[in-house]
Amino acid sequence: MPRQLPVDELVSDPYPIYAALRAEGPAAAVEVRPGYQVWMVTRYVEARQALANPALGNDPGNGRWMADVVGDAVNAAMNKHLLRADPPDHTRLRRLVSKAFSGTRVAALAPWISKLADELLDRIEPGEKVDLLDSFALPLPLQVICELLGIPAGDRHLFRDWSDVIISGAHQRDRYKDMAEALVAYVQRLTAVKRADPQDDLLSDLISVRDDDDQLSDQELTAMVVLLLFAGHETTMNLLGTGLFLLLTHPEQWAALRADRSLVPAAVEEMLRYEAPLRTAFPRYAREGVQIGDVTIPVGAVVMIALQSANHDERRYVSNDDFDLARTSATHLAFGHGIHFCVGAPLARLEGRIAFNALLDRYESISLAVPPEDLRWRFSTLIRGLESLPVIGTEAVSRQRQ
Ligand code: HEM
Incomplete structure (x- = not known):
């Protein structure tokens, strides 16, 4: 009988749950909501x-999900x-989008993204x-992906609500229906x-591929836009928001970064390892029996690969539960692995580096405006991100305005 994981704790503090599962074995049969049994690889x-x-x-085949x-x-x-393909x-x-997000294409966006980051911080x-989160971590990646896709500026505010409901998926089924219908109708209208x-x-490029x-297919075109919109901003927003939260709760690491900016790329990697924005990979479906350690996963089973857990595995990481920017060489699974490895990784890394440099340039220090224990994690078993991040920043002397 698979045990039911406590969803509230999985959302707020998943790491002790994962540590216990890892201690038992590499994969375990669990329920992530009543009646939904999966094999979790940890x-x-x-x-x-x-x-x-x-x-x-x-x-998933035959119209599941x-x-x-x-x-x-x-x-x-x-x-x-x-x-889901x-x-x-x-x-x-994948061939249709990989060129648009290649390292060279993305690197050319750096000056524009830096300008955008500065403009957002100028408003504070x-x-x-x-x-x-509202004034920086969300609008930065949202503007970037909307600009690339060609979503009109006046429509971009719609995505926060849509996103919230869509990432909570099966946990908010009624609202999911309304939001999904509105989102699909919006993308179809914009396509026209x-x-x-x-x-x-x-988007215009994808339409011409579709037509020429x-x-x-029409459905694939809409789904591609939906995926890029959400994959493009939800995850990166949480890299920025949660990453900043980690720095604010480890002030010595903020000071170390301000003293030596060459540490920023490694800091972004450690943020991704420590708090993977995507908690698990998308579900996998066993086409045949699969052996994982001493566990045999049966044909047809749903397999969840717990990226957050893998990134904290004590077998791979020394002081696995410490947030440590000096951990320069440890790769992680926050962008996945294999054929589905994140297409947007170069863009997300670039946005992360630019955003943290912009914050470090501007602020001598940033303090949380509430005790850390008052912050809430968004209710999603897919995405790890804070609901809000209220802060007060002290501007660096060299940048202070009159
Ligand atoms: C910090 C930010 C990001 C994180 C942590 C992240 C994480 C991931 C992960 C873990 C996967 C693989 C999931 C699986 O195998 O089930 C993935 C795939 C993907 N990501 Fe990202 N992502 C980020 C940013 C982005 C951005 C900015 C884009 C937009 C261009 C993007 C677009 C995609 C797409 C299209 C896929 C599907 C690739 C495929 O199936 O071949 N991601 N991402």
Whole structure:
């Protein structure tokens, strides 16, 4: 009988739960909500192997997932995307976007992203109490992905609510239906507008691939936009928000970064390791029996690969539960591994480096405006992120305004 994981604790403080599961073995049968049984892979080596194992597929097949809530058409328009596809569909879809997010393409965006970061911080008054999630960590990656896709500036405020409901998925089924229908209708309307009047943006490019080369169905086009929008801002927002929270609760590390900016890239990696924004990979489905350690996962089982747990595995990381910027060489699984490795990793890393440098340039120090224990984690078993991050910043002397 699989044990039920305590979802509230999994959301607020998952690490002791994962440590206990890792101590028992590399994979365990658990329920993440009543009646939903999965196999959870928790140790680093086995998680990495599972992510690259073709016997564990991403396509749920026969309309599973939220089809019972939203109906087949909306379900497909939300979900016929890379993270729910296997080769050859996955290979075809990934080819269509990988060029747009390649290292060289993305590096060219650096000056524009830096300007955007400075403009957002300019709007904050010195000494003002602000929610840095609302005023910085969310708008920065949201503006970037919307700009790349060609989402009109006036529509971007819509995504916070949509996102909140969509990441809580099965935990808010009623609201999910309304939001998913509204989001799909929005993307379809925008597609019609861009089809009539193409612009220099990724959505117009995808439409022309759809219309000229017939390499993308209508549902795949909508699902691609939905995936890029959410994957593009939700995760990066939490890298910025949670990463800043980690620095504020480890002030010596903030000081170390201010003293030596060459540490920023390693700091971003340690933030990703320590608080992986995606708690688990997307579900995998066992196409055949799969052996993980001494556990045999049966055909048809749902497998969740716990990235947060793998990133804290004591078998791989010395002082695994310490947040330590000096940990320069430890790679992690926060971007996944194998054919689904995050397409946006170069962009997310660039945004992370730019955002933290902009904050370090501007602020001598930043303090939490509430005790850390008052902060709440968003209710999602997929995304790890704070609900808000109220802070007060003291501007660096060299930047103080009159
Ligand atoms: C800190 C920020 C980010 C994190 C932690 C992150 C994490 C991940 C992870 C773990 C996966 C693989 C999931 C799995 O195997 O089930 C993934 C895939 C993906 N990510 Fe990201 N991501 C981030 C930012 C971005 C950005 C900025 C974009 C936008 C371009 C993006 C687009 C994607 C896409 C399209 C996939 C699917 C790739 C595929 O299936 O081939 N991500 N991401």
